[in-house]
Amino acid sequence: MKLIVNTNIVFRALIKGSRVRAILLNPNHQFYIPDHAMGEVEKHLHLIIQKTGLAEEEIRLALSLLLTNIQIIPSENILAKWNEAEEIIGSIDEDDIPFMAASLSITCDGIWSDDKDLTKQRKVKVWSTEEMMSIL
Numbered sequence: 001m002k003l004i005v006n007t008n009i010v011f012r013a014l015i016k017g018s019r020v021r022a023i024l025l026n027p028n029h030q031f032y033i034p035d036h037a038m039g040e041v042e043k044h045l046h047l048i049i050q051k052t053g054l055a056e057e058e059i060r061l062a063l064s065l066l067l068t069n070i071q072i073i074p075s076e077n078i079l080a081k082w083n084e085a086e087e088i089i090g091s092i093d094e095d096d097i098p099f100m101a102a103s104l105s106i107t108c109d110g111i112w113s114d115d116k117d118l119t120k121q122r123k124v125k126v127w128s129t130e131e132m133m134s135i136l
Contacts, residue, residue, distance in 0.1 A: 006113030
Protein backbone atom coordinates (compact mmCIF):
# COMPACT_ATOMS: atom_id res chain seq x y z
CA MET A 1 0.00 0.00 0.00
CA LYS A 2 1.16 3.52 -0.81
CA LEU A 3 -0.26 6.27 1.44
CA ILE A 4 0.16 9.90 2.36
CA VAL A 5 0.49 10.14 6.15
CA ASN A 6 -1.26 12.93 8.03
CA THR A 7 0.63 14.62 10.85
CA ASN A 8 -1.81 13.28 13.45
CA ILE A 9 -0.55 9.77 12.65
CA VAL A 10 3.08 10.80 13.17
CA PHE A 11 2.13 12.47 16.47
CA ARG A 12 0.34 9.32 17.56
CA ALA A 13 3.33 7.15 16.66
CA LEU A 14 5.65 9.42 18.63
CA ILE A 15 3.44 9.81 21.69
CA LYS A 16 1.95 6.39 22.35
CA GLY A 17 1.12 4.32 19.32
CA SER A 18 3.28 1.23 19.24
CA ARG A 19 0.87 -0.38 16.74
CA VAL A 20 0.89 2.81 14.68
CA ARG A 21 4.68 2.80 14.82
CA ALA A 22 4.73 -0.83 13.68
CA ILE A 23 2.55 -0.02 10.67
CA LEU A 24 4.69 3.00 9.74
CA LEU A 25 7.83 0.86 9.93
CA ASN A 26 6.34 -2.01 7.90
CA PRO A 27 8.51 -2.29 4.76
CA ASN A 28 5.59 -3.75 2.79
CA HIS A 29 4.03 -0.28 2.64
CA GLN A 30 5.24 3.01 1.22
CA PHE A 31 4.46 6.14 3.19
CA TYR A 32 4.83 9.78 2.15
CA ILE A 33 4.42 13.07 3.96
CA PRO A 34 4.54 16.64 2.60
CA ASP A 35 7.53 18.56 3.97
CA HIS A 36 5.07 21.09 5.37
CA ALA A 37 4.09 18.45 7.95
CA MET A 38 7.64 18.27 9.26
CA GLY A 39 7.28 21.92 10.26
CA GLU A 40 4.14 20.98 12.19
CA VAL A 41 6.09 18.29 14.05
CA GLU A 42 8.79 20.81 14.96
CA LYS A 43 6.17 23.35 16.04
CA HIS A 44 4.60 20.83 18.43
CA LEU A 45 7.80 19.13 19.60
CA HIS A 46 7.48 20.65 23.09
CA LEU A 47 3.99 19.13 23.44
CA ILE A 48 5.25 15.69 22.35
CA ILE A 49 8.07 15.93 24.91
CA GLN A 50 5.57 16.95 27.60
CA LYS A 51 3.14 14.11 26.79
CA THR A 52 5.80 11.41 26.61
CA GLY A 53 8.19 12.55 29.31
CA LEU A 54 11.03 11.73 26.95
CA ALA A 55 14.02 13.94 26.22
CA GLU A 56 14.11 15.89 22.97
CA GLU A 57 16.95 13.69 21.68
CA GLU A 58 14.82 10.57 22.25
CA ILE A 59 11.89 12.08 20.34
CA ARG A 60 14.15 13.13 17.48
CA LEU A 61 15.65 9.63 17.39
CA ALA A 62 12.16 8.07 17.25
CA LEU A 63 11.19 10.51 14.47
CA SER A 64 14.30 9.71 12.45
CA LEU A 65 13.50 6.00 12.82
CA LEU A 66 9.96 6.62 11.50
CA LEU A 67 11.38 8.60 8.59
CA THR A 68 13.32 5.54 7.43
CA ASN A 69 10.01 4.37 5.94
CA ILE A 70 8.34 7.73 5.27
CA GLN A 71 9.47 9.69 2.25
CA ILE A 72 9.20 13.47 2.52
CA ILE A 73 7.62 15.11 -0.53
CA PRO A 74 9.14 18.54 -1.24
CA SER A 75 6.64 21.42 -1.50
CA GLU A 76 7.58 22.14 -5.10
CA ASN A 77 6.40 18.62 -6.03
CA ILE A 78 2.86 19.29 -4.82
CA LEU A 79 2.39 22.92 -5.90
CA ALA A 80 0.89 21.93 -9.26
CA LYS A 81 -2.03 20.27 -7.41
CA TRP A 82 -2.41 22.92 -4.69
CA ASN A 83 -5.37 24.75 -6.29
CA GLU A 84 -7.23 21.51 -6.93
CA ALA A 85 -6.59 20.41 -3.35
CA GLU A 86 -7.79 23.77 -2.09
CA GLU A 87 -11.04 23.37 -4.02
CA ILE A 88 -11.57 19.89 -2.57
CA ILE A 89 -10.71 20.46 1.11
CA GLY A 90 -9.91 24.15 1.62
CA SER A 91 -13.41 25.18 2.70
CA ILE A 92 -13.47 22.28 5.19
CA ASP A 93 -9.98 22.57 6.73
CA GLU A 94 -7.15 24.61 5.20
CA ASP A 95 -4.59 22.66 7.23
CA ASP A 96 -5.39 19.57 5.16
CA ILE A 97 -4.55 21.17 1.79
CA PRO A 98 -0.90 19.97 1.76
CA PHE A 99 -1.99 16.37 2.40
CA MET A 100 -4.66 16.51 -0.29
CA ALA A 101 -2.22 18.13 -2.75
CA ALA A 102 0.35 15.42 -1.98
CA SER A 103 -2.22 12.68 -2.57
CA LEU A 104 -3.13 14.23 -5.93
CA SER A 105 0.55 14.62 -6.90
CA ILE A 106 1.63 10.99 -6.68
CA THR A 107 -0.07 7.74 -7.51
CA CYS A 108 -1.22 6.46 -4.14
CA ASP A 109 -3.97 4.57 -2.34
CA GLY A 110 -5.08 7.59 -0.33
CA ILE A 111 -4.35 9.37 2.93
CA TRP A 112 -3.90 7.74 6.34
CA SER A 113 -5.50 10.07 8.86
CA ASP A 114 -7.77 10.10 11.87
CA ASP A 115 -8.87 13.65 10.98
CA LYS A 116 -12.65 13.56 10.47
CA ASP A 117 -12.51 16.67 8.25
CA LEU A 118 -10.65 14.74 5.56
CA THR A 119 -13.47 12.19 5.35
CA LYS A 120 -15.91 14.96 4.35
CA GLN A 121 -14.49 14.94 0.81
CA ARG A 122 -14.96 12.13 -1.72
CA LYS A 123 -12.03 12.64 -4.10
CA VAL A 124 -9.37 10.69 -2.16
CA LYS A 125 -9.79 7.61 0.04
CA VAL A 126 -9.00 8.31 3.69
CA TRP A 127 -7.77 5.35 5.73
CA SER A 128 -8.31 5.46 9.50
CA THR A 129 -5.90 3.86 11.93
CA GLU A 130 -8.57 1.29 12.72
CA GLU A 131 -8.78 0.36 9.02
CA MET A 132 -4.99 0.19 8.77
CA MET A 133 -4.81 -2.18 11.74
CA SER A 134 -7.51 -4.41 10.31
CA ILE A 135 -5.72 -4.97 6.99
CA LEU A 136 -2.39 -5.89 8.54
